Amino acid sequence: MNLALDAVKITKSFGGVHALRGADLKLRRGEIHALLGENGAGKSTMIKVLAGVQRPDSGTVAVDGRQLTSAFDPSDAAAAGLRFVHQDLGLINSLSVAENIAFQTGFTTRGGLIDTSKCMARAAELLGLLGASVHPATLVGALSQADKTIVALARAMHGVARLIVLDEVTASLPTPDVTRIHEVVRAGRNRGTAFLYVTHRLEEVFTLCDRLTVMADGANVATAEVAQTDMGQVVRWITGRSVESGRKPRSSDKVEALxxxxxxxxxxxxxxxxxxxxxxxxxxxxxxxxxxxxxxxxxxxxxxxxxxxxxxxxxxxxxxxxxxxxxxxxxxxCDTVLGDRNLAAFHELTVRENLFPLGTGNGLQAERVVASRLIEQFGVRPHGAQELAMLALSGGNQQKVIFARSMSREPxxxxxxxxxxxxxxxxxxxxxxxxxxxxxxxxxxxxxxxxxxxxxxxxxxxxxxxxxxxxxxxAGRDLNWDRMLHAAQNARITTLTSEETLP
Structure with missing residues (x-):
């Protein structure tokens, strides 16, 4: 089997916490492979190991058949053809697309000065590999978030890019922009590059990916061909349980009485x-x-x-x-819950302090009792988390704390x-x-x-x-993904009914 990546029996511990427990990850050349799991499953640690940021306690990593040394670092990972694009794209808004790309590929010089025309041509070449229409001279700050993501992807294609890790790059993008990113990733795959695609949006997996690996508690749960599984099975692998929508059937004619x-x-x-x-x-x-x-x-x-x-x-x-x-x-x-936890949470404070940033006025003991009840009621993990710093919790559990804080006020x-x-x-x-x-x-x-x-x-x-x-x-039975996308993208539509035929 021609493998772009072969990570075998990777272990990594932090103190007494086992972040990776003999995890394997194998990617074929020219495939898009989803890496899935709940927050805390070990995905981030695996990515840091691949990037050379964290050194594994044991296990081996081979790229395109060549095994890396146990002490490989980020420069070794880059030399081996590993590239990484994170949700924080690492772009500089005040510089042009070409300049941002050149910071990673290197500036072309002539007579000791930067050769702007050659830098522009190199950026245009990398963007062209992905079929992107972004102009190299455009300031990055003037681009949409989707175009910024495309620039980061093009930058990652420089040199011999054997594997590109995409870590939650579509998390903040709306559906039409996600579709554009998928097109660009497919263009990269068609050139033989392998992609490791990390996402919590399972619909993307079935739209984009060829295979998937699910992790839980630092270990492998399953690796499968996407075409040979379904959403329900993947959810069970990720969570260990069935996750039902829980919503009531929609009326075919009207919304329930308000x-x-x-x-x-x-x-x-x-x-x-x-x-x-x-x-x-x-x-x-x-x-x-x-x-x-x-x-x-x-x-x-x-x-x-x-x-x-x-x-x-x-x-x-x-x-x-x-x-x-x-x-x-x-x-x-009237209370508000934001998805941006950098704005909504006090990361250095404890869970209890985040629940009651101004205190309760009833004393510390009473505050602890209420915090314990809210942690249990909202399913915050780990148990007894109230004196842990917020930054020690997974993103999902941080968000549960933010929900609990808001809803405890009974708005x-x-x-x-x-x-x-x-x-x-x-x-x-x-x-x-x-x-x-x-x-x-x-x-x-x-x-x-x-x-x-x-x-x-x-x-x-x-x-x-x-x-x-x-x-x-x-509303009613018309409330579905297809109709919302159709309405959002077609300004000429003034009404949308169930009888209308979608294109």
Missing amino acids: GPPRLVAKGLLGNEITVPVSLSLHVGEILGITGVRGSGYERLCRWLAGIEPCPAGEVEMDGQLLEGDPRQARKIG KVIVLIDPTAGVDIGARSDLHGVIRRAAAAGAAILFGSSDFEEVAEVADRAIIIRKGATPIEI
Whole structure:
């Protein structure tokens, strides 16, 4: 078998914690191979071992048939043809595409000076290998997130790139941009490069990948051809259990009767939102707000949450005007959960301190009792985590703490903005359960996300925000990925019904 990568029986421990327990990873030349597992399964440690950042305690790594020394470092990994593209792309916004690429490939010089034309030509060549249309002279800061990702991929193709590791590169991208990244990766595969694709979005695995490996607790669970398995089996391998959607069957004709309106928005307009938006959010409802990146759906969510003032229009909650001040919004019962844990969490503080950043006013012992109850109620792992630093928890468990902090206040309205970004399939299912239980208890929930699949899974109805076009509402049996994508990409559509035939 022609293997681009053959990692055998890799072990790695940190103190008494076994991060890798004899894990294997084998990639064929010219394949796209998914590496899957819950947060804490050992994926990140395996990638660090491959990159030469962490030295394995035992095991061997061979690239294209050549075994690397046990003491190989990042420069050895790069020389062997291993390349890495992370979610943090490591690009410099103030420099051009060509300059960013040259920082890794090396600047071409003439007479002791940088030869700009040759640097531009080299960047254009690498971009052309992937069929990308990004111009080398463009400042990276002016690019979309998808184009920045493509630039990072092109940069990784320099030299003899035998294996490119893509670590959650689509986690923050909307569906249409994910499709563009897939096209670029396929172009690289067709040139013989192997790709290790790390993602929590399982739909990508079945759309893009040839084979997959699942890890849990630092060891291999399964390696399989994607075409010979299914979503349910992969979920069971990842979580050790079946993860059901848990949502009620949709009515074929109409959405279930809604409770009274709790949040009402009228004529919201400004920034990316060029067509006025009016909507209502009802008691016990989960309302999806979605759109492609740049449509303004994220800004609309912030206006509706009362954490950013809207240039025009107004938002009322139970008849009280939201002023765009987070403290005022929280005071009247509107709380926000962000998916960006760098903004939502205090990483150096303990879990308990994150649950009660201002304390409870009831004393430390009472605070610990409540923290213990919330940790158990929201399924935060490990057990007894309240005095651990937040940064010691996986991303999914950090997000559970953030949810617990918000929902312990028992808000009337909860605004969720990309709340499961970068969260594994098991934790995501747990958080969906938390959201549904909160709605069943009477909270009005606004679910903002560019992940159409997730919005269709969670929401009772959804409003699709389109740049320069009237928003469209979809509900009932029409609320699915195909129809949301169709509506988001076609500004000419003014209504969308179940009788309409999709292209």
